[in-house]
Amino acid sequence: MSVDYLLQIIGPILEGAKNTILLFLIAIVLSIPLGFGITLLANSSIKLLSWLAHTFIYITRGTPLLLQLLFFCFGLPMLPIIGDYLVFDRFVAAGLAFILNYAAYFAEIFRGGLLSIDKGQHEAAQVLGLSKWQTMTKVIVPQMIRVALPSLANESITLVKDTALLYAVAVPELLHFAQTAVNRDFTITPFVLAGIIYLLMTLVLTLLFKGLERRFKFE
Template identity: 45%
Template sequence: MFGTLTDGGWAAGQWQMLRPMLLGSVVSLEVFALTLALSIPLSIPIAFGRMSKWAPLRRLVNGYLLVMRGTPLILQILFAYFAPYYILGVSIYTRFAAVIVAFVLNYAAYFAEIFRGGIESIPRGQWEAAQVLGFTPAQTFFRIVLPQVVKRTLPAVGNEVITLVKDTALAQTIGVAELFRAAQTISAARFSVVPIFVAGAFYFLMNGVVSVVFNHLERRLSYYS
């Protein structure tokens, strides 16, 4: 404790702890944002594949969903990083890219099932009314169905997003220096559990923001029932 004073005081000591954690939380946020931005758009064609009348496609998507939801994400991260190396003999991408690939494929599976439930819950009459008015299938989906699906699935999507904030900690599995890894490293170096709790506060804070955003979205969409 007194030692840190000679290094520039208490505040500087705290900064030495916080700095790598802040850098780590930036990585966590990157994993979070990229996963959301890529998995949500990807989940929509997957949801349609799952509902396809063409059996081979439906079975393929079913198999994908089974694997993604039936195995641990931590294993999928390892697989995404090491499988290309063992199969092709070369590393085709960075650890960070492997993490993104695993997260996107995993989260797209969960989002796809949420959206499928949402799409199937929209009454057939909505599709039919739109078709009779001359909307193309694409217009019907994006203008009529999707906005209603978003409203209905918002609570379930909020759950996934909150889980994603915490799941970003799994990126350390293949050595990506995200927030929790930074906290563990400092914790080990200082023989202190404080950094771990600070990391906990970070996640809690991030999810506080997520909650506020989702509450706001739900209120904005509550103009009709």
């Protein structure tokens, strides 16, 4: 493994890593608030909304992410009548699949966090004269986040690794360029380099969530 060879392949691999990181950022930024919103709908007193939210979670968590990727990238345009209006750029379609998939998982994580909060917290907030909005934002949500953070961290790290599924729908990302180099040069060095990049990304996430856990622990 020469330095010259590493310099030759690092450029394309880092170019692919840009798409990996971009997809991760888009998915994490949009799926977390969407997941929280789905959690609120699932706990709604309006039965239709609650049923829709639970059904969405069940279907999304019960089918493989790869199947969902294939459906959004290749299945949507084949739908009768509306298919012509659902033709998206491959990256956009994959992003939608990731956002919806992880929103369902985050919704379940938030639901677990809400269930861990004692009902007495709501009663105490009412005694203090807090409105429902104040109770949710100042009492319930901070405690829920404290409980949910470890699971959020694990799911976020899984998201980083799942971005490799873009390879299956021909979106050029980190693994795509590594595989191309392996096929061309008959060496596993590009795979090793790709693995190091994935490990660095997960290390950054691990340190970030550890810092958040320490902060919420002492609040």
